[in-house]
Amino acid sequence: MPIAIITNPMGMGKTLLITLYSLLASILFNDFTIYANFHLNLKNAVYNPSMFFPIKNMKRNTLILIDDIYTMRNLDSFLSLLVNWSRKLGITVLITAQRTIGMVDKTIRFVSDYLVKPKVYKNVGIVVFDILELKTGKVYRKYCKNVFFYSNLIYDTNEVVKFVSERQYIKEIVKFSDDIDDLHDNLELYTKNRALRKKIFKEIIENNPKFLINTINKKGV
Structure with missing residues (x-):
């Protein structure tokens, strides 16, 4: 399963996009666990601000959402295990960063399969996102409609990712x-x-x- 990094400046729809992905995953898969460092109003979502895990019991159908990855204290150690989890356990990991791709740490770029750049059009409730497949260089453009209707059901847009003491x-x-x-x-x-x-x-x-x-x-x- 993939590791994707979602980049762009603040207010461009990064958190919105991974929130919509979590909603879609929870609808499509019954036995599915979502770990996120922000709150999601989904029955299968676990609030996990520190990104520690019951590693021996991690299920194949697992989605990890990390909003603003540079708030993580244990970033280096976490990245060292990220590829292993994604490949061997079939875990999907979505990471957001408020930076251009050139400013993102090389380690994060190295472990990622996709680079995603969203842009939200608030007046019409649409988010358009370009997906770059890093290994092949292929680019895809997708979009979602009625994004605020769906995201407002499960996510507080005013929530700020907390630094953990x-x-x-x-x-x-x-x-x-x-x-x-x-x-x-x-x-x-x-x-x-x-x-x-x-x-x-x-x-x-x-x-x-x-x-x-x-x-x-x-x-x-």
Whole structure:
């Protein structure tokens, strides 16, 4: 499944476009999970501002939406796993960035399959978007009508992506980790500092017995 980066300045329809994609995916697929760092009013959407995951239980039908990727503290670590998830697990990832493609980090461009540039026409409720297939150079033009009618049902256009505090990051790691293996994986997403990972791991285990219990149950110890 693809990784696509949606670029253009503020107000051009980037978040609008990925919101509409999430609505379409939720309609077309029954067993489908959406992780987004902004709120979506969809029954299968999970608000995930930190982008930590129950990695061992990730389903093939998963959509990850990252609005304004440069707000992510753990961007470098996340990108290192992005390609592996997309290829092996069949996960679709949509990323927005308020930059021109030349200003987007080379790592992000390298892992992406598509570059999408939208433009919203607010007076008629249409968003037109050009899709560049990065490997072949092919360009497609698509459009969506009645975009505000649909997007307003599931998304607050005034929402601003929040920066996550250090304390909140730890809470999110606990929330999205099911067992000790998940905990190790998400701590690697959080920081490359091994000593810091070890310290946080010890603190989490001491205060959250669910990890030992779930790990024992899964392994049948």
